[in-house]
Amino acid sequence: MLHGRRILLCVTGGVAAYKSAYLARRLVESGASVRVAMSESALEFIGAQTFAAITGNHPVTSLFADESVSPHTEMARWADLVIVAPATAATIGRMAEGISSDLISATILAATAPILVAPAMHTEMWENRSTQRNIDQLRSDGHHLVGPNEGSLAGGDVGVGRVAEPEEILEAASSILEGDAGGRAVLVTAGGTREPIDPVRYVGNRSSGKMGHAIADEAVIRGYSVTLVTTSSLPVHPAIKVVSVETAQEMFTVVSDVKADVAVMAAAVADFRPAKSHETKLARSDGLKSIQLEATPDVLASVVARSERPYVVGFAAETGGVERAIEKAERKRVDLLVYNDVSEPGSGFNTDTNRVVFIGQDGTTESLPLLSKAEVAEKIWDRIASELNERE
Numbered sequence: 001m002l003h004g005r006r007i008l009l010c011v012t013g014g015v016a017a018y019k020s021a022y023l024a025r026r027l028v029e030s031g032a033s034v035r036v037a038m039s040e041s042a043l044e045f046i047g048a049q050t051f052a053a054i055t056g057n058h059p060v061t062s063l064f065a066d067e068s069v070s071p072h073t074e075m076a077r078w079a080d081l082v083i084v085a086p087a088t089a090a091t092i093g094r095m096a097e098g099i100s101s102d103l104i105s106a107t108i109l110a111a112t113a114p115i116l117v118a119p120a121m122h123t124e125m126w127e128n129r130s131t132q133r134n135i136d137q138l139r140s141d142g143h144h145l146v147g148p149n150e151g152s153l154a155g156g157d158v159g160v161g162r163v164a165e166p167e168e169i170l171e172a173a174s175s176i177l178e179g180d181a182g183g184r185a186v187l188v189t190a191g192g193t194r195e196p197i198d199p200v201r202y203v204g205n206r207s208s209g210k211m212g213h214a215i216a217d218e219a220v221i222r223g224y225s226v227t228l229v230t231t232s233s234l235p236v237h238p239a240i241k242v243v244s245v246e247t248a249q250e251m252f253t254v255v256s257d258v259k260a261d262v263a264v265m266a267a268a269v270a271d272f273r274p275a276k277s278h279e280t281k282l283a284r285s286d287g288l289k290s291i292q293l294e295a296t297p298d299v300l301a302s303v304v305a306r307s308e309r310p311y312v313v314g315f316a317a318e319t320g321g322v323e324r325a326i327e328k329a330e331r332k333r334v335d336l337l338v339y340n341d342v343s344e345p346g347s348g349f350n351t352d353t354n355r356v357v358f359i360g361q362d363g364t365t366e367s368l369p370l371l372s373k374a375e376v377a378e379k380i381w382d383r384i385a386s387e388l389n390e391r392e
């Protein structure tokens with residue numbers, strides 16, 4: 001699943017550099033956003049313009065002469081995955097030693113994203129003990145390797161050292177990026193429910209759905225299969241299955257049919273609804289009405305109570321201290337509660353930012369700074385992924 005993922009392709013100086021042009025094209029065709037970094041030696045083998053035309057982005061070719069003040073950290077932070085293809089013996093050696101003496105090695109050292117290395121070199125270079133020692137080091141540092149294959153090499157030689165084919169690299173990249181998701185199904189609820197008084201008026205709340213939609217977007221980018229049950233019409237990633245609802249009852253009914261390994265319940269579901277919804281619009285001349293309320297079904301509780309219980313994330317939008325949210329986390333038996341004080345500047349409904357506190361099952365808290373909702377979504381998925389990994 002490469003759709004929507006950010007791939008940094010690092011091309012180093014071997015004859016196989018020409019094959020990376022095709023790899024770049026296949027990555028683009030798979031729906032990934034692709035940027036390219038090229039070593040000085042790579043430029044001896046293939047022109048930067050080729051990659052610019054394929055990816056729509058000019059490759060970065062120097063640590064210092066580029067437009068960016070700090071291209072290595074900027075690219076490293078951007079990438080969801082770094083692919084080094086072809087990876088020369090020289091670059092592999094620098095990686096193994098943690099040397100950051102050029103654009104590619106500095107970028108790799110700065111990257112926290114997974115790194116996929118596709119070595120390419122003559123058999124003698126590949127079999128050299130120092131190369132093999134370096135490869136062992138890359139493996140023990142947690143880098144991913146693909147190839148090299150056995151076959152014909154530059155200059156008519158035959159042996160091990162041929163770079164993995166673009167399709168193999170593509171497949172390896174997909175399986176690394178699916179690692180987090182592991183084929184898991186995700187349910188996200190979003191937006192505020194609207195409980196009708198009559199065909200025109202409703203009892204509602206100020207939730208915009210922005211946070212829930214950002215969570216659904218981030219999940220699909222990480223390779224999860226996502227169903228979003230929402231009252232909001234905000235745009236989302238095309239790979240998300242969207243089910244639009246309006247009332248708490250509709251959300252309850254739809255949610256009960258969605259199978260999920262992870263449920264992120266970000267919707268602001270009304271606790272009460274008008275006991276009677278009038279069929280025709282109430283007129284001023286009808287006089288003042290009192291509205292009798294009744295309880296709505298508890299969507300979150302229904303998910304927590306499932307026999308095949310997913311990992312459940314609840315939300316608490318409060319106007320006060322975190323204590324009430326800690327109590328809610330325990331009472332609702334969620335795995336993670338995301339608390340925010342909606343009375344705080346930048347943290348309320350319909351904002352693009354949020355300051356949240358994570359409350360774990362054991363009541364421990366983790367306060368995050370004011371972040372964009374997209375960044376909060378990333379933090380939520382980092383936390384979910386690490387807890388799911390711990391459980392396995």
Ligand SMILES: Cc1cc2nc3c(=O)[nH]c(=O)nc-3n(C[C@H](O)[C@H](O)[C@H](O)COP(=O)(O)O)c2cc1C
Nearest residue numbers: 012013014015039041042088089090091120121122
């Ligand atoms: C014609 C030619 C082909 C080369 N092919 C390879 C290669 O396939 N693999 C490799 O590790 N080095 C190869 N090299 C050597 C690298 O270009 C050299 O080690 C360079 O310093 C690598 O720098 P880089 O890793 O920063 O790109 C080749 C050199 C020449 C002149």
